[in-house]
Amino acid sequence: MNTAASAALESDLTAPAEVRRMAAELIPLLYADLRRVARNERRRVDAGETLQTTALIHEAWLKLRDAAAFHDRGHFLRASALAMRHILVNHARDRTAAKRGAGAAHIRLDDIMELALPNDQALLDVNDALERLAALNPRLAHVVECRYFAGYGDDETAIALGLTDRSVRRDWVKARAWLRRELGPDGGTSASSP
Template sequence: MNERTPTAPQHVRTPADVKRMAEELMPMFYADMKRLARHERHRVGAGNTLQTTALIHEAYLKLLRSPSFNDRAHFLRASALAMRHVLINYAHENLAEKRGGGAIVESLTASHDIGIQDDQSLIDVHEALGRLALLDPRLAEVVECRFFAGFSEEDTALALGISDRTVRRDWIKARAWLRRELADDDPATRQA
């Protein structure tokens, strides 16, 4: 997201206000959300059946059900969560269609991403993220923003109200925790 983007109004309380605010904010952030959604759709392997526009529109519908947006950061955070839910729901639906899907293949690289190779891997990351949220909610929020919404360090910091350096440190910690957690869940890495 860029610096010239207008900020959201400060206090929204009624459902009608939420809808009006979402309708006002979506055009402002649409190009950024489309770029992020396209990147995330390809990165998590959503394939050709989940189009970028569909991801954005599904996220928008989820945003309309949000209780309120206090500011731009809150809207960004809600957008990240909405994209995460849409991608997870999509993966669940695909696995249900395939009656269990294929083999689980996890690839947690040393780079700045958590690799996803199939729908089951995406669901595994989602479930591990739920466990991480119980241990350290902020680490889970950083993963949600960076991984599921594709936010930059700066946008993640803005959405969460923390510094860029804290985002960097938390992202490193969270990736390491997820690598360990997902390796523990992988039957191929367990000793019999």
């Protein structure tokens, strides 16, 4: 279990307690698998032919299948999105820390290199901005979490959050506009809070 991630979870009180508990269960599995995927990624060549996310899917599915709580698909999707956000943010933090020589020796940088992650700082900026957005309207932040960090479409986001597709689309337009304004043209930070 990655303690930084779990600490982050503890502090994210905008998600229901049950979802946070599930997400905390999912994090170590998804985290370990992300690393394994990264390692395998370096060896795989035949682009598009090999499902490099197998292990990750495997673990997630085991949880999904075995834990009674995950029979509710909305809860599972919601918890996975939260878990994914914390994993990715944590990765980015560890890597930037490593670049600054501040430890995090347990992360092998080269494991992660080939993952199609955006620039670490940009991802962290989105995350920080999202925390500010959550203070204004948590629902908008949840939509971004599902769409951006978990990669859900409108329908999955709607299921995860118990909204209609239509509200998801509208929330996304608003949240996206707010984030773009907040992050500035280059994804950097600018202070223009409402």
